[in-house]
Structure formats: structure tokens, C-alpha cells
Amino acid sequence: MFGVAIAVVGDAQLAEDIAQLTFERAWRHAQVYDARRGSVRTWLTAIAHHLAIDAVRARRANPVAPEDLDALLDIVTQTPEQQALAAETSAGVRTAVAALPRDQARALVMAGIYGMTAQQVADMERIPLGTAKTRIRTAMHKLRRTLGAEESRR
Amino acid sequence: MSEMTCEQLRELDAELALDILPARERARAVAHLDRCPGCRGHIEQLAQVGDGLLGLLPGTEPPVGFESRVTAGLQPAPQQAPRSRCRSPRRPGAGCCGPGSRSRRRPWRWRAGSPAGRRAR
Numbered sequence: 001m002f003g004v005a006i007a008v009v010g011d012a013q014l015a016e017d018i019a020q021l022t023f024e025r026a027w028r029h030a031q032v033y034d035a036r037r038g039s040v041r042t043w044l045t046a047i048a049h050h051l052a053i054d055a056v057r058a059r060r061a062n063p064v065a066p067e068d069l070d071a072l073l074d075i076v077t078q079t080p081e082q083q084a085l086a087a088e089t090s091a092g093v094r095t096a097v098a099a100l101p102r103d104q105a106r107a108l109v110m111a112g113i114y115g116m117t118a119q120q121v122a123d124m125e126r127i128p129l130g131t132a133k134t135r136i137r138t139a140m141h142k143l144r145r146t147l148g149a150e151e152s153r154r
Numbered sequence: 155m156s157e158m159t160c161e162q163l164r165e166l167d168a169e170l171a172l173d174i175l176p177a178r179e180r181a182r183a184v185a186h187l188d189r190c191p192g193c194r195g196h197i198e199q200l201a202q203v204g205d206g207l208l209g210l211l212p213g214t215e216p217p218v219g220f221e222s223r224v225t226a227g228l229q230p231a232p233q234q235a236p237r238s239r240c241r242s243p244r245r246p247g248a249g250c251c252g253p254g255s256r257s258r259r260r261p262w263r264w265r266a267g268s269p270a271g272r273r274a275r
Contacts, residue, residue: 002213002214002215002216002220003211003212003213003214004208004211006214007211007212012217016216016217016220016223019216019220019224020220020223020224020227023224023227024224024227038202038205042205042209045205045208045209046205046208049208072211075210075211075212076207076210076211090206090209090210093203093206093207093209093210094210097207097210108207109207111168111169111172111174112172112204112207112208113207113208113211115172115173115174116174117169117174117175117176118169118174119176133169136168136169136172136174137165137167137168137169139168140167140168140171140172140200140203140204141168143203143206143207144199144200144203147202147203147206148199
């Protein structure tokens, strides 16, 4: 959860504020937690993600600097040894993201992690809006197929 | 506001699941989900893909003292949740709910309790 906040906002102090706010919000709305949706960890991560994106939107016109995007892309596609300990699902997603064409992976990270709209992706990549939408959608559907195949194997 | 068909919704499915649609399109899409269980299930699946993506970010250890600060910040849950506030005691107006923030995010998931969901309604 803290990792998500710092990846999106890029500032330790703000990330801590967001993490704290996440706990406060989760505490206040614990009755809304839906166990079918996944682990509490996933739930908290999603709350932190929302708060982080809102914080970035309130602060900057450009959600992410190009060099930060590249660094994050490396992080989510590389499989260093510490990641070997991560959950199997996570390893599957990582492999699937790494298998995407680079332009689709970029669009996916911009949209899915930084919360950029398709228009913002188009502007940053200097591509037509329709192309940005297609990249985001194609990437998401590829990942869904990968995850779906994993679930059916369990 | 015109009705959105299943076909139109599926064109926007990934953007909806990641909650990056512009407000107007999002409102139409959410209205469709309210009455279409099939599309709702489809979007839920894609939203889980989005959650999985967040799971790839490295877990970073919070700074020293974080836990005690969080514990100190938590109040016993009130009988009735406050209607409109979400405010960090440490830094009021830190941006999360302040002016300039937009209400967003998957209202069909956390509708009942989330301040964002309430504001969206």
C-alpha cells in the first residue's frame, strides 16, 4: 500500500499522508469491505491508489515524468530475485505485462498506475486518441486472458 | 443523457475498469452497469486485472514511526459516519478531498460507504 502511494506520488511525506488517510478511511468504512472482492490488502491498496491519484491530480498537470515512467515500467516487468517470493498470481501478471509490446505496456502503466485518461496518454505519446484507447484496451484484455487461464488451472 | 448499449460499454470497458473515463462518459457507463449484471461482471473482472497491476509495485517499507502515527490518528468509528469529511488530522486539506480533487472511482463497488461514492450520487 505504501509502495503504491510512493510510486504514484513520488514523495515520501505525501505517501505517508496518503497511507495514513487510507487507514482512516478503511477504518471508517470497514463495513463496506466486500470479501468477495479480494484480500484486505488489495482493498487497502485500491483505496491508497485512489487517494494517490487524486493527490497528484490536484498538484500537477502532468501525472508522470517520462523518466519516472520508464523506471516504473522496468520495475513492473523485471523479475528480480525478491519477486520470486511474491504470490503466484503476481508473477503471472508480471510475465504478462513483460510480454506486452512496449507501447501497450506504457499505455497500461500510464492508465492503470498513474490514472491517466486515454487523452492524457495520447498527448504524452503523441498518438491519436483512438490509438491510445486501443492500446489500453488491448493490454487489459491480454492480461485478463492470462489471469483467466491461471484461475482455471487452479 | 442517452442510454449506452452493451456494445458501446464494452468499447470503454478497460477505461471504465481503471476508472480513467471522463466524468460524462463514466456517468453513462455506470448507469448502464446499474441495470446490466452481465456488463457488471465483465467490468469486475477487468477491475481485478487493474488490482493485479498494482500488485506489481514493490512493497516499500513505511518510514519509522508510521504505525504509531496511524494508530494515534484512528478514532473509534462513530455510530454514523460523517457525511462529507475525509480529512487528515495531520495535514488538513492535503488534497485528497480538497478543492480540485475529483470524485471518481468505481462507485458500484464501494457505493454504500465511500465518500467518493456518496459525492458521486
